[in-house]
Amino acid sequence: MGSKEEEFQKRLLSTFKIEAGDHLKTISAGLLEIERMESPEGHLETVETIFRASHNMKGAARAVNMRDIEAICQSLEDVFDMWKQEGINRSSEVFDLLYHSLDVIRMLLSPLDGKEITIDGNKVSNLIERLSGIKTMRIYDTISFTRGESLLNKETILMSDADVVRIPLARISSLLLQAEELLSVKLLSSQHSADIREVADMFEIFKNELKKVCSKDESFNRVEGHIKSMERRLLTIKKSVQQYSRSLNRMVDNLLDDTKMVMMSPVSTVLEGFPLLVRNISNEQGKAVDLIIQGGGIEADRRILEGIKDPLIHIVRNCIDHGIERPEDRISLKKAEKGTIKIIVSQLDNRKLEILITDDGMGIDINMVRASAVSAGIISQEEADSLSEYEAMSLIFHSGVSTTPVITDISGRGLGLAIVREKIEKLNGSIILESHLHRGASFRIILPLTIATFRGVTVCVSGHIFVIPLINIEQVIRVKRDDLKTVENKETITLDNRPLSFVRLSGVLELTNIKRKTEDQDFIPVLILNGLDKRIAFGVDEIMKEDEFFVKGLGRQLLRVKNIEGAALLGSGKPVPVLNVTDLIRSVLKGSYATPELMAPEEKGVKPGKGSILVVEDSITSRILLKNILESAGYSVKTAVDGIDAITTLKTGDFDLIVSDIEMPRMDGFDLTAKIRGDERLDELPVVLVTALEKREDRERGIEEGANAYIVKSSFDQGNLLEVIRRLI
Amino acid sequence: MDWEEIYRRIENVRLAIEQGFQPTGEALQRILGERAKILAGGAEDKSERGEYLEVAEFLLAHERYAIETRHIREVYSVTDLTPIPCTPPFVFGIINVRGEIVSVIDIKKFFDLPEKGITDLNKAIILQSKDIEIGILVDAVLGVRNIFITELEGSLPTLTGIREEYLKGITKERQVILDAEKLLSDRRIIVDEKVQL
Numbered sequence: 001m002g003s004k005e006e007e008f009q010k011r012l013l014s015t016f017k018i019e020a021g022d023h024l025k026t027i028s029a030g031l032l033e034i035e036r037m038e039s040p041e042g043h044l045e046t047v048e049t050i051f052r053a054s055h056n057m058k059g060a061a062r063a064v065n066m067r068d069i070e071a072i073c074q075s076l077e078d079v080f081d082m083w084k085q086e087g088i089n090r091s092s093e094v095f096d097l098l099y100h101s102l103d104v105i106r107m108l109l110s111p112l113d114g115k116e117i118t119i120d121g122n123k124v125s126n127l128i129e130r131l132s133g134i135k136t137m138r139i140y141d142t143i144s145f146t147r148g149e150s151l152l153n154k155e156t157i158l159m160s161d162a163d164v165v166r167i168p169l170a171r172i173s174s175l176l177l178q179a180e181e182l183l184s185v186k187l188l189s190s191q192h193s194a195d196i197r198e199v200a201d202m203f204e205i206f207k208n209e210l211k212k213v214c215s216k217d218e219s220f221n222r223v224e225g226h227i228k229s230m231e232r233r234l235l236t237i238k239k240s241v242q243q244y245s246r247s248l249n250r251m252v253d254n255l256l257d258d259t260k261m262v263m264m265s266p267v268s269t270v271l272e273g274f275p276l277l278v279r280n281i282s283n284e285q286g287k288a289v290d291l292i293i294q295g296g297g298i299e300a301d302r303r304i305l306e307g308i309k310d311p312l313i314h315i316v317r318n319c320i321d322h323g324i325e326r327p328e329d330r331i332s333l334k335k336a337e338k339g340t341i342k343i344i345v346s347q348l349d350n351r352k353l354e355i356l357i358t359d360d361g362m363g364i365d366i367n368m369v370r371a372s373a374v375s376a377g378i379i380s381q382e383e384a385d386s387l388s389e390y391e392a393m394s395l396i397f398h399s400g401v402s403t404t405p406v407i408t409d410i411s412g413r414g415l416g417l418a419i420v421r422e423k424i425e426k427l428n429g430s431i432i433l434e435s436h437l438h439r440g441a442s443f444r445i446i447l448p449l450t451i452a453t454f455r456g457v458t459v460c461v462s463g464h465i466f467v468i469p470l471i472n473i474e475q476v477i478r479v480k481r482d483d484l485k486t487v488e489n490k491e492t493i494t495l496d497n498r499p500l501s502f503v504r505l506s507g508v509l510e511l512t513n514i515k516r517k518t519e520d521q522d523f524i525p526v527l528i529l530n531g532l533d534k535r536i537a538f539g540v541d542e543i544m545k546e547d548e549f550f551v552k553g554l555g556r557q558l559l560r561v562k563n564i565e566g567a568a569l570l571g572s573g574k575p576v577p578v579l580n581v582t583d584l585i586r587s588v589l590k591g592s593y594a595t596p597e598l599m600a601p602e603e604k605g606v607k608p609g610k611g612s613i614l615v616v617e618d619s620i621t622s623r624i625l626l627k628n629i630l631e632s633a634g635y636s637v638k639t640a641v642d643g644i645d646a647i648t649t650l651k652t653g654d655f656d657l658i659v660s661d662i663e664m665p666r667m668d669g670f671d672l673t674a675k676i677r678g679d680e681r682l683d684e685l686p687v688v689l690v691t692a693l694e695k696r697e698d699r700e701r702g703i704e705e706g707a708n709a710y711i712v713k714s715s716f717d718q719g720n721l722l723e724v725i726r727r728l729i
Numbered sequence: 730m731d732w733e734e735i736y737r738r739i740e741n742v743r744l745a746i747e748q749g750f751q752p753t754g755e756a757l758q759r760i761l762g763e764r765a766k767i768l769a770g771g772a773e774d775k776s777e778r779g780e781y782l783e784v785a786e787f788l789l790a791h792e793r794y795a796i797e798t799r800h801i802r803e804v805y806s807v808t809d810l811t812p813i814p815c816t817p818p819f820v821f822g823i824i825n826v827r828g829e830i831v832s833v834i835d836i837k838k839f840f841d842l843p844e845k846g847i848t849d850l851n852k853a854i855i856l857q858s859k860d861i862e863i864g865i866l867v868d869a870v871l872g873v874r875n876i877f878i879t880e881l882e883g884s885l886p887t888l889t890g891i892r893e894e895y896l897k898g899i900t901k902e903r904q905v906i907l908d909a910e911k912l913l914s915d916r917r918i919i920v921d922e923k924v925q926l
Contacts (some may be wrong), residue, residue, distance in 0.1 A: 047837075177827075511814060558816065561815055563814070
């Protein structure tokens with residue numbers, strides 16, 4: 001069949017593609033470096049590098065029988081060889097042609113991805129002819145170039161052979177995923193350690209109590225030995241669990257750190273394409289721009305770098321499009337003819353990465369920003385006038401605000417910077433814009449170096465658990481229910497003698513506001529959260545504990561969910577939503593949340609522990625669903641899996657109401673109802689049938705057997721069920 | 730003991746066994762002919778019925794549906810489902826599949842399948858394409874079988890009430906094959922919302 005050979009050929013080609021990609025990067029970075037060097041001296045080394053890269057690529061292309069690439073590489077090699085001998089021909093025409101040849105090679109490589117691109121054979125021979133023409137051109141241009149940092153990362157070139165192993169990103173990602181998963185094992189083991197300590201303490205108390213009560217008893221002597229040996233065992237287990245937990249902690253932390261290191265790449269990997277990008281855009285717009293990159297060697301998590309790439313491209317495009325003036329305008333403004341864009345990367349001491357993008361262009365006109373925000377309806381004229389310069393400048397990140405009157409294909413729609421900020425916020429970073437009219441603008445982006453664990457607080461709201469990042473929590477307090485004051489129909493609390501808006505988290509999250517029976521009803525646990533320079537008090541049902549978490553995405557279907565940042569895993573492996581506090585505050589400011597029903601009269605009627613209910617249901621999901629709904633509403637709930645089970649359970653305790661399914665194994669809901677009605681002790685017990693059976697005769701039969709209410713599952717909603725129960729108990 | 734008799738019996742048995750392994754020429758022809766028929770018949774049958782879909786059948790609210798297995802990454806037993814607030818009604822929530830968060834949806838709501846109320850959704854069929862993975866909650870997975878394309882009827886949307894666009898086909902036994910490809914590439918399934926001030 002030869003399929004093995006085909007397979008081999010395929011593998012060979014994909015290896016070649018990766019190798020060729022590397023060579024192409026080296027050559028284009030080298031060309032850019034040469035193009036902008038001030039003096040022809042000192043770049044012999046770079047020419048040597050790109051000469052060698054084209055030579056190697058030529059050899060590799062021959063090995064996989066890619067003749068066109070081989071021929072182009074041969075011509076490139078000839079040009080670079082000539083440069084080595086006779087010096088560099090630096091007309092931009094020559095460089096255009098060289099970049100073009102790299103593009104053609106890329107195109108020739110792309111069919112290997114499965115994309116079908118047919119390239120005219122003439123195109124290649126034409127290109128080769130033009131490349132050989134370079135040798136006869138002798139135009140040396142003398143435009144001066146500003147010097148930046150070398151784009152060729154010397155270290156990676158040195159390391160490229162024996163010490164580096166290429167591993168597909170997907171495999172590393174899966175490794176990281178597994179390492180991150182261990183964090184929940186770590187949390188669980190700490191939990192166990194705490195549990196066993198508690199048990200040991202309980203045992204100690206039990207032992208002492210027992211001694212007090214019956215130490216003079218003869219029987220005490222008999223059990224004393226047992227108690228002693230149990231105590232010894234317990235203490236041994238406690239010790240070993242604690243030891244195990246400690247060493248597990250250390251191992252998991254080390255493993256995570258090392259895995260995170262694997263994910264680190266230099267920032268330059270993202271900035272690679274930028275010089276070419278700047279060159280192309282500025283050529284298109286007839287502008288002259290130099291790009292200077294500093295600090296590209298600083299390393300950060302690859303996922304952060306991937307996420308920052310598009311925003312950076314956008315900002316740089318913006319700088320060229322809106323910032324840098326045309327050469328003639330710059331001259332009349334007494335500026336250097338060529339504009340400069342700098343990308344300066346530096347590492348801040350708090351494990352943060354700073355990327356500063358500055359241009360020396362015309363800057364941003366703050367009054368135009370104000371005017372645009374007013375005309376886009378984001379703020380009113382009075383508000384615009386009262387904004388400080390800094391506040392007004394941050395308006396540029398709102399969608400719909402743009403200072404460009406003309407919409408180009410690059411920018412001007414006023415969407416760009418809004419998306420930029422959002423992407424950066426998603427990476428847990430921030431962006432600030434500073435601008436001086438006519439002197440330029442600078443964007444300062446702060447990002448975390450690694451996708452790190454964060455500390456967060458778990459809270460319980462309407463029966464759901466959420467994680468709130470500690471960084472957004474200013475204070476945690478308990479507020480007396482009576483201290484809630486309504487101001488202009490909005491609830492407020494007083495903190496340090498200052499009023500503060502109060503909202504219920506359940507309302508903001510659009511959760512049904514069912515009351516839990518909390519131990520001290522007189523107090524509401526409250527978190528003071530901050531974001532967008534605002535503080536708002538959020539009431540929850542319960543504040544659980546503080547812990548360490550990872551934020552994970554919600555999967556590729558839930559790209560972005562209002563008020564939810566992502567998910568974190570609890571020790572049990574259960575995923576819980578992590579709240580996006582900035583979004584929460586936005587939601588509150590917007591007023592798009594359910595009004596608090598704190599004062600609603602029907603809510604007041606709900607007392608804790610108001611009744612016990614037996615849920616009879618054969619499906620586990622439905623059973624748990626019903627149990628949760630009823631428990632959240634303050635009832636105590638027991639469950640049974642079918643009619644027979646229910647009869648047994650009814651004998652063991654007192655119930656105020658039964659909620660039962662109809663279709664169940666062994667004994668169905670109709671028979672159960674009949675049985676209950678036939679029992680002297682139970683014939684007053686209200687029965688609610690919840691069922692998928694929708695037929696009229698079923699409903700009639702249910703009533704006939706003595707059911708008090710009949711709820712069809714398809715029209716099921718919990719408000720309805722609770723209402724019915726409230727009427728029956 | 731009559732040893733002679735025993736030896737003779739053993740010898741008879743030996744002969745009988747040897748003969749049993751060597752059928753006569755006629756019997757041999759017959760057996761080979763039957764085998765050839767079976768083999769040839771199978772091939773003929775296959776070419777006649779043509780291409781087939783491999784589907785996984787599942788139960789959802791007491792009704793049987795099927796989805797092509799080539800879109801299925803795995804079937805996962807759901808022990809813990811976390812609802813996500815502020816999402817459209819067709820989103821059930823998220824589950825943790827070995828450290829990876831996968832969202833699960835209610836295809837009844839999304840496909841406009843007839844609502845039959847609360848069911849026993851404890852299995853997630855995780856569908857995957859190049860761009861997305863998503864879990865659909867079902868009551869039970871019944872198994873995998875092949876359905877020949879020639880057996881598939883076109884759409885009979887009135888039969889089930891499902892939106893026609895998500896129907897891959899209906900078998901003669903009125904089994905509905907859902908089009909997972911359509912589902913996975915449907916932009917409406919993507920949740921991408923934020924709070925605008």
